[in-house]
Structures are given as structure tokens and as C-alpha cells.
Amino acid sequence: MSRRARRYRHLIDQALSDVRRQEALHRFGDAYLAARAEAFAGLDFAGLRHDIADMKDTVRNDWPAYLHKFMQQAETSGAKVFLARDAQAANAYIAELAQCHGARLAVKSKSMASEEIALNHGLEAIGVRVVETDLGEWIVQLAGQRPSHMVMPAIHMFRDQVAELFGNLTGQQESEDIAHLVEVARRTLRQEFLNADLGISGANLAVVEDGSLALVTNEGNARLVATIPPVHVVLVGIDKLVPSLEDAVRVLQVLPRSATAQAATSYVTWLRGPAPGREQQRELHIVLLDNGRSKLASSEEGRDAWRCLRCGACANVCPVYQAIGGHVFGHVYVGSIGIVLTAFLHGLEAAAELIQACIGCRSCVEVCPAHIDLEHIILGLRRRLAADEGVGTIKDLVFKRVLRNRRLFHGLLRTAARMQKPLTGNATSIRHLPLFFSSLTEWRTLPAIAPRPLRDLLAEQPTATAPRLRVALFGGCAAEFVLPDIGLALARLLRHFNIELVYPEGQSCCGIPALYAGDAATATELARQNVLALAQTQADAVITVCPTCTSALTRHFPDLLAGDPTLADCATGLAAITRDAAVLLSEQLGNASPVAPTTIAGRVTYHDSCHLRRGSEVYLQPRQVLAAAGWHLTEMAHPDRCCGFGGSYSVLGQPAIARAIAQDKLDDIIATGAEVVAADCPGCLMMLHGLVEKRGLPIRVAHSVELLASSLDDQ
Amino acid sequence: MKTPATLVEQFCQAATRAGALTVRCVSAEAAIAYILRHAGGSIVLPDCPAALQLNLAERLRAQGGKVICGDLFQAAPTAAAGITGANFALADTGTVVLESTAQAVRLASTLPERHFVLLNPHKILPDHMAAVPLLRRLHSRQSPDFIAFITGPSRTADIERVLTIGVHGPRELHILLLDELSDDFLEN
Known part of the structure; x- marks a missing residue:
């Protein structure tokens, strides 16, 4: 492990030991989800974000022209406009302006762009005192920290800490009463506003049609920054350009709803030119910041991040953020968009550890109001990082030498099934590992490799006579070598529905582990092998019992093989007929002899796997399957929150974060009182089983396919 | 143009949800009495169309109001109350839209x-999108131009996410609905 990685692990451990903060971030996440749902009620979120993505892409594809027109319009309005290529240029311009006006005191309204370029340092270096006026930002400034959230900078702090900071400033004991603390801020900062020589703010929108700016706040500090000091500097990224006022209003429909679950913030200030002051000679300077944004716009892999509105929703729903907070899961920008912006604005090296800390659950993708596939961009960054730094010696060996060679890979697994006896006894899991591996089994057991793989077991199964349908099963490594019972259960169900099941011999790992680690070459080779194997079956449909494999077949294979003249069409064709088992089964429930048992089987709770819920948008069908199997469903809290598995994330990547996320999931499961927890992903099942078993809980963990199959036995 | 009663109702509900107080006033006298009852001290009053039309300064003073007009820079930071008109309002979010280019209007609000x-x-108006043509006319009529969308009082949740009212701006927003005001959306 590199020194950088070791240092990062240390920061993670520190963050994870702060229980109070973790609890606060969890409470925030829960409250946000509920409030956000209410704020978007009755609105077509999918349509809104589609329109915003389109609008932002239009600007991005032609940004120099939009920028030019904005600059012209803004100058016509009486503003002075400066295009800053990088942080240094922006800082130099603002510092010179401050010096020109003999400024001693600058008041600032919250601006992430100013954090990005470390503007305060630049101004303080030339003797300008800079005072943040957004309450959260001011608290963070007094604490000598940086914001841990884009919208709520001091979300990591508590009232007692704030009272202490304010007390240090006022020289007296300040009460921990929040209303009192806000009053202290009002009183203190009011004086700063009145004495300031320079006002600095960001802007949420720069409207090309008329050169106006929109500033969105709740506290009203941006209004004061724009009203009182004789000079107002607006620092705004060139990605904030929108063509028209209609577009601006469209952004305003989703921005406050996504950021703070408000229909509207208290204030939106529309500013065109320098509003007059006492002597009618105020100045408005607009500093347009590139600083890597043009590079982002031209990056094939990252350009969708140009759409970002800086609402912070991605952090609000992120299980990693809730576990370790924005100081560790962020650089200047935090959360998953923070990973991407850091890579492009501050460099790949600054983002390297963050890139690996994302668990890939796609929660952020689901709520992003600009429809950015953040996971996809982060995977691209991981690929670039792997090209620069490699994927690590062990992974490199496994991917290149083993994974690409199916016979070797499967041969090794069969050998391992025999060799693991000393660790497993005859059990199906590993409860303890020796020596330096022991931390891996401290909080959960690890699954053992099954004595016989699925393909051997299926070969002994009878097949349907005169089948109505022929489907090929893509097993996936976990179902093939660890949990073969799922495949056997599926085989029985398909026989019941009179469907022929074929198991293509040449299929291998779906390649996701390699792809997620950044090894696209291995993933492409595996895509090729699998597409060849599946295509030969001439099946009506391909089904999987692992939603991660589904995402490989439906999304990644067509991508990876797009340039392959012989297999590209084949991959696209297979993607179109690939479905999760639950989808196929829910379709069959209606048109074959009913499976429905006569008695209630018991109480089950269901965990929505990330790749099923958000990768394939499948969540109703497994529930239909459970109902058909006679189970009474008790929904857990956060059914679609990640279980912490994340493939190698929970073993090699970030086991400490995985453990924290997994603990949350287990708590939610236990709270339902259900005797069975079902999921449709072998990865999740291994994680959940490991957790339950280690704790000795009387909860069965099963694939929904297995539960439906056992209901056949009861008939 | 007449606003349907349902729109007024929707506006009042949304504004109330955002923490504003909405008051229907049958006459200018009623509005003035309300302001004097709730001002709580000195009142800053910019030269806005509503103030001029209703002759507000004189009428407030006649009933004992301490009203400050003209240059508000000294008085506004410690004033108990500020009065402004509104160019128009948006029913969906309970927002009032105020042309605020004159510094006195900004200081008072x-x-x-x-x-x-x-x-x-x-x-x-029903919603934000309906405001765009007006916003466009206001922006293009003059430059510089400063327009405020105001929805409820100043608020923060920056300490432990606890909603707290009145951090930098007004702690109370009273919206007085009065028929006899100018019906000019672009009044300045």
C-alpha cells in the first residue's frame, strides 16, 4: 500500500471513530430523503432533469460562444468582466482590485469557487481581512477548517463547538442555545458588512441572454454583499452559464429542492450591472473562472460533470459520506461530484484516494438533478488512475494472468474449494482468518467456495420437456462457485414454468471486478469471451441471478465491444434480451400454473441491491416474487441503501468504511423483526449472511429465487 | 387583469408555509394601522411607488409612526421595520418580486x-415561469438592474440543521394585500 493510501486509511479510521458526527450525518440523510421527496411531489423529476442536462450540454458543446456573448452582455450592463484561466489569474485580479481600492476588509457570501482557488489566503497575504458571512462558512473559518459540505459547510460541527468558537471571538461565555448563537452571528457580522470595502460572492447562474447573474441564498447575506460595500466581485465558474432566463428559472425549480428540499430559498437576487450605492458609483466585477472547466468540457469521460449545479444532493444520499464525512470524502468539493471535480480542477493525484473510496452504489446518480452518471465518470477516472499507477500487484496478477484465462481461473477455484478445508471445516463459511487477515473476519464471516460449482450441478438436472421458451443462464462467479443453490432453485422454477435452461460452457467472470479496478483491457477480453459463449446458445433470453452481471451484460459489454467489428452487434443484441431472474419470474407468475402456496410462509424483509434498484430499475418484481412465494413483506428502513459489499471494496478496498455501511444495513434488518432477509444479488447475500452469522442472529438470508422455489416444495 | 381568488389563496398558503405572514387589508387605513401595530420602532421608508401613491410617510407620521425617508444608510441597520411595495408575486412558492435597484429599497428590505x-x-402570477417575460422586461429596461425574489424571512439551518429565522435579513416578513395599489407590474 502506498504512503498516500496509508495516510488516507488513517484519516478514515479517525473519521469512523467520531460516532456523534456519524449519527448526525445519518439523521441528516434520513431527514433529507423525506423532505426531498415532499419537495418534488407532483413534479416530473425525470423530465426536469432531462431538460436541465440537455440545456447544460448545449452550452458545454459551444461554451466559448456562450461565454463570449455573456461577457459582451455583462459589459453592456456596466459590469467589468475578467476571464480567469486559472486560480492564480483569478486571485491576482481580485488582489489587485482590492489594492486599487485600498481595501482593508472584505465580506464574502459563500462561494465554493473561492474555496477552489483559496481566495482568502491570497487576500490575507496582501493584508486584506476576509470575513465569511454565511453562518456555516463563518463557523468553519473561525475553526480554521474547510467546508465539509457544499451547501452546509459546518454540518460536521455541533452547537457546543460553535459556542466555544464564538466565545473565543466575543471574549465571553456564549450559551449553546442555537437562536442565541445565530443572534451573535447577526450582530457581529452586521458590523462587518457596514465596514466592508469589498464584497465578494459567487453566483449560481450566469444568464447569457442579458449578462445577468442570479444568487441564491437563505440567509440574505449575498444581498448585503451586493448592496453595501462599494465594490462587489462575483466569482463564477464558466460552467454556470445558462442561455436564457427561462433556463435559469428551470434550474431554480430543481436547485433548492435538491439542495435543501425547499421549493424556493428565501432569496434569489437577479443582478444586472452594478446596482447604485450612496454615491451612485458602485462597481461590479465579474470574474469568470475556467481553472480546468474547459478541460472538463472536452473530456470524453468527464464532460457530463459540467452539468453540475452544486446542490450537494450527491453527498446527502451517499453512504460513504455519511460514514466518514466531507473532510475525508472530499478535497474542496465533496461527495461523488467532489471526486470528479477534484480530478479535473485539482488534478488526478489529489483525487486518487477519493476515486477508490466510492463504493459505486449509484445513490447519487438517482438523485442528481442534472442527470450526471457519477458512477460512470468515477469508473473512467479509476481507469485513468490504473493507467498511471497500476491496479496493484495482486489485482494485476489476478486480472491479467488468471481472470482472462477461464480454464485456469475455474481450475484454481475448484482447487481452492478443496484446499480451504482447514479454514472452513465442513461449514459453508470462514469464521476466522489467521494472522494479518484476521481483521477481515472480525465483523463478518467470509463465504467459502462451494464443493461443486453450479455448472456441474446443473448438468445433472432434468430439463423441461417441450419447453415454451429457451433461456441461457449467466451464472456469475458468486452464484457459480459460492452460492450454487440459487442456480439450482432457478432451474427447478424454470422446469415448473416449462422453460428450457441452458448454461453456456464458455461463460466466465463478467469482468466487473477488473473494470471497477480500472483494468478495461481485462474487462474487454472477458466481455468478448462471454458474448461469444452466450451468442452460441441462440437463446430467447439471457437471465442472471446477479444484478452486477446484468449491468455488465446490458451496459458494459456493448460499451467495451463497441469498436469490435464482429462482436459489437452481438453484444447489443444480447444486452437487449438480458434480464434479472426476478423480472422473468414475475412475468411467468401470471401465465403458468400458480405457485401460490396456501399458507403464509413467514415474515420477510427485502434488501434492494444497488445494481438492481438503480442499475436496472428493478424493485417491484422481486417483491411480487416474494408475495407469490407466500411471504409477508415487512419493508426495512432504507431498503435501497447499499449493504457495504461493493465487491472487492469490502475486502481489499475500504473494509473499514464497508463495515460501517454494513452495520447500518444490519440495524435496519434487525429492526423489522423479520425471520428472513431476501435480496437478489449474491454479493449482497454473502455480505448479509456474513453479518448475520457472525452475530449469531436467527435470520435466514436468501435469494428471492430460492424462496419462490421452496414454495414449490410446500405444494 | 384580475387574479383569480384561488391564485391569491395559493399564494397566501405558500407564503405562510415559507414563514411569511399574509394579511388582507380592506383599505390603506387598515394597512397603516397594521404596520403601526407591528413595526416595533422606527420605520425606514424608501421613495417607492406604493409609498408615494398612498402618501405613506405622512399618514404613518400622523398616527405617531417614527418614519425615516431619504438616505437610509445610517438608519436602516438599526431600524425596526422597512416598508416596500412589490412589483408582483408568484403563487407557487409564495414569493414576492421586488425591483430593488434603488439602494434605499434594498436597505429597507x-x-x-x-x-x-x-x-x-x-x-x-401562477409560477416562476410566468415571471420570466416580466423579468426580461425589467432587465432590459434599465441597467444596472437589481431584482429580488423574496420568499419568507431570512433563515439558516447551519448549526445542527436547526431552522433558525433571521440571521442576516428580516426576521419577519409581513405581506399586506391591498387592492387599491398600482396594478403596474413594472413600477419603479
Whole structure:
């Protein structure tokens, strides 16, 4: 492990030991989800974000022209406009302006762009005192920290800490009463506003049609920054350009709803030119910041991040953020968009550890109001990082030498099934590992490799006579070598529905582990092998019992093989007929002899796997399957929150974060009182089983396919 | 143009949800009495169309109001109340839209403890999108131009996410609906 990685692990451990903060971030996440749902009620979120993505892409594809027109319009309005290529240029311009006006005191309204370029340092270096006026930002400034959230900078702090900071400033004991603390801020900062020589703010929108700016706040500090000091500097990224006022209003429909679950913030200030002051000679300077944004716009892999509105929703729903907070899961920008912006604005090296800390659950993708596939961009960054730094010696060996060679890979697994006896006894899991591996089994057991793989077991199964349908099963490594019972259960169900099941011999790992680690070459080779194997079956449909494999077949294979003249069409064709088992089964429930048992089987709770819920948008069908199997469903809290598995994330990547996320999931499961927890992903099942078993809980963990199959036995 | 009663109702509900107080006033006298009852001290009053039309300064003073007009820079930071008109309002979010280019209007609406807004209820539009053509006309009419969308009082949740009212701007937003005000959406 590199020194950088070791240092990062240390920061993670520190963050994870702060229980109070973790609890606060969890409470925030829960409250946000509920409030956000209410704020978007009755609105077509999918349509809104589609329109915003389109609008932002239009600007991005032609940004120099939009920028030019904005600059012209803004100058016509009486503003002075400066295009800053990088942080240094922006800082130099603002510092010179401050010096020109003999400024001693600058008041600032919250601006992430100013954090990005470390503007305060630049101004303080030339003797300008800079005072943040957004309450959260001011608290963070007094604490000598940086914001841990884009919208709520001091979300990591508590009232007692704030009272202490304010007390240090006022020289007296300040009460921990929040209303009192806000009053202290009002009183203190009011004086700063009145004495300031320079006002600095960001802007949420720069409207090309008329050169106006929109500033969105709740506290009203941006209004004061724009009203009182004789000079107002607006620092705004060139990605904030929108063509028209209609577009601006469209952004305003989703921005406050996504950021703070408000229909509207208290204030939106529309500013065109320098509003007059006492002597009618105020100045408005607009500093347009590139600083890597043009590079982002031209990056094939990252350009969708140009759409970002800086609402912070991605952090609000992120299980990693809730576990370790924005100081560790962020650089200047935090959360998953923070990973991407850091890579492009501050460099790949600054983002390297963050890139690996994302668990890939796609929660952020689901709520992003600009429809950015953040996971996809982060995977691209991981690929670039792997090209620069490699994927690590062990992974490199496994991917290149083993994974690409199916016979070797499967041969090794069969050998391992025999060799693991000393660790497993005859059990199906590993409860303890020796020596330096022991931390891996401290909080959960690890699954053992099954004595016989699925393909051997299926070969002994009878097949349907005169089948109505022929489907090929893509097993996936976990179902093939660890949990073969799922495949056997599926085989029985398909026989019941009179469907022929074929198991293509040449299929291998779906390649996701390699792809997620950044090894696209291995993933492409595996895509090729699998597409060849599946295509030969001439099946009506391909089904999987692992939603991660589904995402490989439906999304990644067509991508990876797009340039392959012989297999590209084949991959696209297979993607179109690939479905999760639950989808196929829910379709069959209606048109074959009913499976429905006569008695209630018991109480089950269901965990929505990330790749099923958000990768394939499948969540109703497994529930239909459970109902058909006679189970009474008790929904857990956060059914679609990640279980912490994340493939190698929970073993090699970030086991400490995985453990924290997994603990949350287990708590939610236990709270339902259900005797069975079902999921449709072998990865999740291994994680959940490991957790339950280690704790000795009387909860069965099963694939929904297995539960439906056992209901056949009861008939 | 007449605003349907349902739109007025929707506006009042949304504004109330956002923490504003909405008051229907049958006459200018009623509005003036309300302001005097709730001002809580000195009142800053910019030269806005509503103030001029209703002859507000004189009438407030006649009933004992301490009213400050003209250059508000000294008075506004410690004033108890500020009064402005509103160009129009948006029913979907309970927002009042105020052309605030004149510094006095900005000072009266940002600094005092409470902000009284005089709104003609016939100038309520259904939503933000309906405001765009007007925004465009206001922006293109003059430059510089400063327009404020105001929804409820100043608020923060920056300490432990606890909603707290009145951090930098007014702690109270009183929206007085008064028929006899100008029906000019672009009044300045």
C-alpha cells in the first residue's frame, strides 16, 4: 500500500471513530430523503432533469460562444468582466482590485469557487481581512477548517463547538442555545458588512441572454454583499452559464429542492450591472473562472460533470459520506461530484484516494438533478488512475494472468474449494482468518467456495420437456462457485414454468471486478469471451441471478465491444434480451400454473441491491416474487441503501468504511423483526449472511429465487 | 387583469408555509394601522411607488409612526421595520418580486428586523415561469438592474440543521394585500 493510501486509511479510521458526527450525518440523510421527496411531489423529476442536462450540454458543446456573448452582455450592463484561466489569474485580479481600492476588509457570501482557488489566503497575504458571512462558512473559518459540505459547510460541527468558537471571538461565555448563537452571528457580522470595502460572492447562474447573474441564498447575506460595500466581485465558474432566463428559472425549480428540499430559498437576487450605492458609483466585477472547466468540457469521460449545479444532493444520499464525512470524502468539493471535480480542477493525484473510496452504489446518480452518471465518470477516472499507477500487484496478477484465462481461473477455484478445508471445516463459511487477515473476519464471516460449482450441478438436472421458451443462464462467479443453490432453485422454477435452461460452457467472470479496478483491457477480453459463449446458445433470453452481471451484460459489454467489428452487434443484441431472474419470474407468475402456496410462509424483509434498484430499475418484481412465494413483506428502513459489499471494496478496498455501511444495513434488518432477509444479488447475500452469522442472529438470508422455489416444495 | 381568488389563496398558503405572514387589508387605513401595530420602532421608508401613491410617510407620521425617508444608510441597520411595495408575486412558492435597484429599497428590505411588503393581490402570477417575460422586461429596461425574489424571512439551518429565522435579513416578513395599489407590474 502506498504512503498516500496509508495516510488516507488513517484519516478514515479517525473519521469512523467520531460516532456523534456519524449519527448526525445519518439523521441528516434520513431527514433529507423525506423532505426531498415532499419537495418534488407532483413534479416530473425525470423530465426536469432531462431538460436541465440537455440545456447544460448545449452550452458545454459551444461554451466559448456562450461565454463570449455573456461577457459582451455583462459589459453592456456596466459590469467589468475578467476571464480567469486559472486560480492564480483569478486571485491576482481580485488582489489587485482590492489594492486599487485600498481595501482593508472584505465580506464574502459563500462561494465554493473561492474555496477552489483559496481566495482568502491570497487576500490575507496582501493584508486584506476576509470575513465569511454565511453562518456555516463563518463557523468553519473561525475553526480554521474547510467546508465539509457544499451547501452546509459546518454540518460536521455541533452547537457546543460553535459556542466555544464564538466565545473565543466575543471574549465571553456564549450559551449553546442555537437562536442565541445565530443572534451573535447577526450582530457581529452586521458590523462587518457596514465596514466592508469589498464584497465578494459567487453566483449560481450566469444568464447569457442579458449578462445577468442570479444568487441564491437563505440567509440574505449575498444581498448585503451586493448592496453595501462599494465594490462587489462575483466569482463564477464558466460552467454556470445558462442561455436564457427561462433556463435559469428551470434550474431554480430543481436547485433548492435538491439542495435543501425547499421549493424556493428565501432569496434569489437577479443582478444586472452594478446596482447604485450612496454615491451612485458602485462597481461590479465579474470574474469568470475556467481553472480546468474547459478541460472538463472536452473530456470524453468527464464532460457530463459540467452539468453540475452544486446542490450537494450527491453527498446527502451517499453512504460513504455519511460514514466518514466531507473532510475525508472530499478535497474542496465533496461527495461523488467532489471526486470528479477534484480530478479535473485539482488534478488526478489529489483525487486518487477519493476515486477508490466510492463504493459505486449509484445513490447519487438517482438523485442528481442534472442527470450526471457519477458512477460512470468515477469508473473512467479509476481507469485513468490504473493507467498511471497500476491496479496493484495482486489485482494485476489476478486480472491479467488468471481472470482472462477461464480454464485456469475455474481450475484454481475448484482447487481452492478443496484446499480451504482447514479454514472452513465442513461449514459453508470462514469464521476466522489467521494472522494479518484476521481483521477481515472480525465483523463478518467470509463465504467459502462451494464443493461443486453450479455448472456441474446443473448438468445433472432434468430439463423441461417441450419447453415454451429457451433461456441461457449467466451464472456469475458468486452464484457459480459460492452460492450454487440459487442456480439450482432457478432451474427447478424454470422446469415448473416449462422453460428450457441452458448454461453456456464458455461463460466466465463478467469482468466487473477488473473494470471497477480500472483494468478495461481485462474487462474487454472477458466481455468478448462471454458474448461469444452466450451468442452460441441462440437463446430467447439471457437471465442472471446477479444484478452486477446484468449491468455488465446490458451496459458494459456493448460499451467495451463497441469498436469490435464482429462482436459489437452481438453484444447489443444480447444486452437487449438480458434480464434479472426476478423480472422473468414475475412475468411467468401470471401465465403458468400458480405457485401460490396456501399458507403464509413467514415474515420477510427485502434488501434492494444497488445494481438492481438503480442499475436496472428493478424493485417491484422481486417483491411480487416474494408475495407469490407466500411471504409477508415487512419493508426495512432504507431498503435501497447499499449493504457495504461493493465487491472487492469490502475486502481489499475500504473494509473499514464497508463495515460501517454494513452495520447500518444490519440495524435496519434487525429492526423489522423479520425471520428472513431476501435480496437478489449474491454479493449482497454473502455480505448479509456474513453479518448475520457472525452475530449469531436467527435470520435466514436468501435469494428471492430460492424462496419462490421452496414454495414449490410446500405444494 | 384580475387574479383569480384561488391564485391569491395559493399564494397566501405558500407564503405562510415559507414563514411569511399574509394579511388582507380592506383599505390603506387598515394597512397603516397594521404596520403601526407591528413595526416595533422606527420605520425606514424608501421613495417607492406604493409609498408615494398612498402618501405613506405622512399618514404613518400622523398616527405617531417614527418614519425615516431619504438616505437610509445610517438608519436602516438599526431600524425596526422597512416598508416596500412589490412589483408582483408568484403563487407557487409564495414569493414576492421586488425591483430593488434603488439602494434605499434594498436597505429597507434587507437590514431592518421586519419587512412590510405592500402587494396588490391582482398582481399574483401562477409560477416562476410566468415571471420570466416580466423579468426580461425589467432587465432590459434599465441597467444596472437589481431584482429580488423574496420568499419568507431570512433563515439558516447551519448549526445542527436547526431552522433558525433571521440571521442576516428580516426576521419577519409581513405581506399586506391591498387592492387599491398600482396594478403596474413594472413600477419603479
